[in-house]
Amino acid sequence: MRTTTQQIAALTAGLGVVAPVLLLTHPPAALRMVLALVVLLVLPGCAAICWLRVADLFPAAVVALATSIAVTILVSTALLYLGIWTWQLSVTVVSALAALAAAAQLTRGRAA
Amino acid sequence: MTDTLVAQSPPAPVVQKRHSIAPILLGLGATVVAMISASHVQTPVTDDLGLGAWLPAAYWLALVVLTAAFVLALRRPSSPWVPALLLGCLVVSLYGAAAFVTDIPRTETAWRHLGIADVLARTHHIDPRIDAYFNWPGFFAGLALLTKATGISPLLVALWAPVWNVLLWLAAMGWLLRAFTSDMRRVWLALWLFSLGNWIDQDYLSPQASTFFLHLVALGLLVHFLDARPTGWRARLRGAVDAGPLRRLWQVLLSRVPVTASAQVRVVALILVMLLAVAITASHQLTPFVLLLSVTLLVLAGRCWSIGLPVILALVIAVWLAYPASTYLAAHPVISTSVPDPIPPSLSGSLGHERVLMIRALVIVVIGLLAVVGLVRDRRARSLDLRPVLLGMAPLPLLVANSYGGEILMRVTLFWLPFGAFLAAGALLPSAHPRRLVRLRRASQPVVLLLVCSALAVASVFARYGNARFDMFTSREMAASAALYRLAAPGQLLLSGAHPTPWSYREYDQHTLVTLTDVCTPGQSADACFALVRDLVRKDGGPALLMLSRVNRASMRMQGDMLSSTFSALEDRIRASADATKVYANRDARIYRLTPGPIGGAR
Numbered sequence: 001m002r003t004t005t006q007q008i009a010a011l012t013a014g015l016g017v018v019a020p021v022l023l024l025t026h027p028p029a030a031l032r033m034v035l036a037l038v039v040l041l042v043l044p045g046c047a048a049i050c051w052l053r054v055a056d057l058f059p060a061a062v063v064a065l066a067t068s069i070a071v072t073i074l075v076s077t078a079l080l081y082l083g084i085w086t087w088q089l090s091v092t093v094v095s096a097l098a099a100l101a102a103a104a105q106l107t108r109g110r111a112a
Numbered sequence: 113m114t115d116t117l118v119a120q121s122p123p124a125p126v127v128q129k130r131h132s133i134a135p136i137l138l139g140l141g142a143t144v145v146a147m148i149s150a151s152h153v154q155t156p157v158t159d160d161l162g163l164g165a166w167l168p169a170a171y172w173l174a175l176v177v178l179t180a181a182f183v184l185a186l187r188r189p190s191s192p193w194v195p196a197l198l199l200g201c202l203v204v205s206l207y208g209a210a211a212f213v214t215d216i217p218r219t220e221t222a223w224r225h226l227g228i229a230d231v232l233a234r235t236h237h238i239d240p241r242i243d244a245y246f247n248w249p250g251f252f253a254g255l256a257l258l259t260k261a262t263g264i265s266p267l268l269v270a271l272w273a274p275v276w277n278v279l280l281w282l283a284a285m286g287w288l289l290r291a292f293t294s295d296m297r298r299v300w301l302a303l304w305l306f307s308l309g310n311w312i313d314q315d316y317l318s319p320q321a322s323t324f325f326l327h328l329v330a331l332g333l334l335v336h337f338l339d340a341r342p343t344g345w346r347a348r349l350r351g352a353v354d355a356g357p358l359r360r361l362w363q364v365l366l367s368r369v370p371v372t373a374s375a376q377v378r379v380v381a382l383i384l385v386m387l388l389a390v391a392i393t394a395s396h397q398l399t400p401f402v403l404l405l406s407v408t409l410l411v412l413a414g415r416c417w418s419i420g421l422p423v424i425l426a427l428v429i430a431v432w433l434a435y436p437a438s439t440y441l442a443a444h445p446v447i448s449t450s451v452p453d454p455i456p457p458s459l460s461g462s463l464g465h466e467r468v469l470m471i472r473a474l475v476i477v478v479i480g481l482l483a484v485v486g487l488v489r490d491r492r493a494r495s496l497d498l499r500p501v502l503l504g505m506a507p508l509p510l511l512v513a514n515s516y517g518g519e520i521l522m523r524v525t526l527f528w529l530p531f532g533a534f535l536a537a538g539a540l541l542p543s544a545h546p547r548r549l550v551r552l553r554r555a556s557q558p559v560v561l562l563l564v565c566s567a568l569a570v571a572s573v574f575a576r577y578g579n580a581r582f583d584m585f586t587s588r589e590m591a592a593s594a595a596l597y598r599l600a601a602p603g604q605l606l607l608s609g610a611h612p613t614p615w616s617y618r619e620y621d622q623h624t625l626v627t628l629t630d631v632c633t634p635g636q637s638a639d640a641c642f643a644l645v646r647d648l649v650r651k652d653g654g655p656a657l658l659m660l661s662r663v664n665r666a667s668m669r670m671q672g673d674m675l676s677s678t679f680s681a682l683e684d685r686i687r688a689s690a691d692a693t694k695v696y697a698n699r700d701a702r703i704y705r706l707t708p709g710p711i712g713g714a715r
Contacts, residue, residue, distance in 0.1 A: 032263055036258075036263075053377055058287065062283050062287045069254065069391070070326060070390070077253040077394050086236065091257075
């Protein structure tokens with residue numbers, strides 16, 4: 001389980017760095033859609049379930065999706081209130097938060 | 113999950129692949145037939161009973177076959193993927209039916225929500241003075257980000273939102289309900305009954321739909337990771353006999369042990385619940401209160417480890433109301449003590465519409481009665497878990513403290529339904545009791561299940577799509593709506609006959625939108641109504657555009673707002689007036705430019 005958690009955390013941290021960079025380079029429409037969906041609906045949740053240590057795939061997927069939606073809502077809302085909203089900045093912030101949470105889990109795992 | 117339930121749960125059945133093949137083939141075949149037969153229906157729907165009256169026999173047959181496949185899958189031990197697949201088939205067949213009929217999203221509200229997300233994406237900031245939506249903008253902010261970042265068409269999102277939303281709800285419910293029983297058949301049946309009973313039609317592209325999913329997942333986190341046992345409270349009560357009553361009560365409240373051993377997991381789960389709660393609070397007025405009530409009941413019952421969580425949730429709600437939502441609240445109090453009308457005001461319209469309302473009530477009554485039977489059976493079998501009962505009761509206080517009027521009944525029903533369906537499933541599955549009568553019931557159970565679920569499926573289609581005559585738009589009505597915005601000057605007053613009208617999907621912040629049902633009262637004469645409209649336009653200070661359409665007429669007639677003859681007389685009056693000029697027309701809609709002169713001037 002620990003190995004799987006570490007693998008998910010590493011993948012999340014890696015994608016959290018790579019995905020927004022790719023999105024900002026004007027990729028083809030299909031790739032943009034997939035990358036944006038991964039960033040907004042998958043990455044934050046993956047970072048969360050690494051901390052929650054959910055063993056089963058089904059509950060992990062449900063919690064991950066809900067967490068991702070919540071983070072997407074909150075980041076987008078916060079940037080709108082600040083008056084600095086763009087989809088590019090929002091995606092970057094969501095990715096960064098997910099990558100940081102996943103990296104923290106990786107660091108904690110190594111320390112343990 | 114209670115100890116009793118674990119003790120009585122049936123042994124794990126041996127899964128045989130051949131048991132899975134027949135339900136899968138039947139389910140997939142039925143879904144394909146349902147999709148094809150629904151796609152042959154032409155809009156506009158012109159029956160007061162709605163889409164149900166227009167669907168061909170093949171669609172109904174497909175629903176019954178799908179139900180039979182599900183009953184078969186429940187009866188025989190099969191892979192858990194089989195009922196999951198069949199549930200997906202039911203959702204596509206039932207909730208996707210309108211999308212197979214037309215590629216125009218149903219209901220005015222879905223179009224309005226696209227317009228609000230458009231404003232946020234266009235202006236890049238939130239102006240809370242526009243209306244209530246901009247005081248709870250979370251969902252729209254998320255929608256704007258999702259559609260802009262992915263490039264997915266907002267129309268496509270709105271069209272298929274009911275299917276995606278219900279699939280998300282069922283996934284969350286499936287996980288949540290697993291905490292209350294180890295019998296997966298009961299969970300699958302509860303999900304099936306929920307799908308059939310959910311005619312409430314809140315699954316379109318809306319804050320309610322997305323926050324309902326987050327609410328269910330928050331409850332899942334509570335019952336799976338933050339569950340507690342109120343152990344030893346009687347002993348504590350006896351031990352604290354010398355203490356004062358408040359201290360004794362406090363000790364009783366505190367006497368619980370967490371079920372999840374890992375402190376880290378509990379803390380992370382608590383943080384996630386709070387994260388979901390903040391997202392819910394930022395998106396919707398009602399759902400945070402239901403979550404607060406649910407958590408409070410679990411804490412009071414000793415079934416939640418975090419006794420401070422209700423206080424935290426209350427603070428989150430209070431802070432949101434005091435700051436981001438303060439602009440709206442200054443003029444409109446969210447909490448009122450209005451008692452909802454005992455009968456919804458729309459229960460006086462066409463005969464067909466009244467029948468649809470009766471079917472809707474009947475579906476909920478049937479599931480409610482089954483839930484009572486299920487509750488009694490669980491209690492007799494000493495396997496009653498109080499948590500689904502408490503969570504089902506949690507939204508009830510909203511009936512007396514709300515600002516939703518009669519609609520609160522439907523919202524409360526939505527929040528009750530997952531738990532009502534769970535209890536109802538207990539009534540339809542065979543008991544483990546060895547008595548002969550029970551054995552007899554077990555033999556007839558698949559037949560009863562098939563009959564009940566088939567009847568509910570048929571009723572569900574009529575209940576869900578009962579407004580199709582006035583909430584499914586034609587391409588001509590959409591063309592007229594596009595023409596309305598093409599003709600409108602910035603800031604111009606836009607009028608329509610009634611809700612629903614497929615407008616406000618663009619330039620949401622630039623026009624005031626008013627319907628004749630907002631201006632005129634039911635039973636008013638055409639002349640009187642037109643005079644009020646003229647006054648409104650005159651007060652607004654300029655010419656206005658008025659769109660009258662087929663859906664307006666149907667909505668007003670069916671819901672008892674205006675007779676069809678009055679609607680015709682009103683339009684004749686407008687046509688005859690020197691103040692009105694017809695600027696657009698097609699078979700389903702007309703647009704008039706109203707330029708009323710000064711009071712007492714020539715007409």
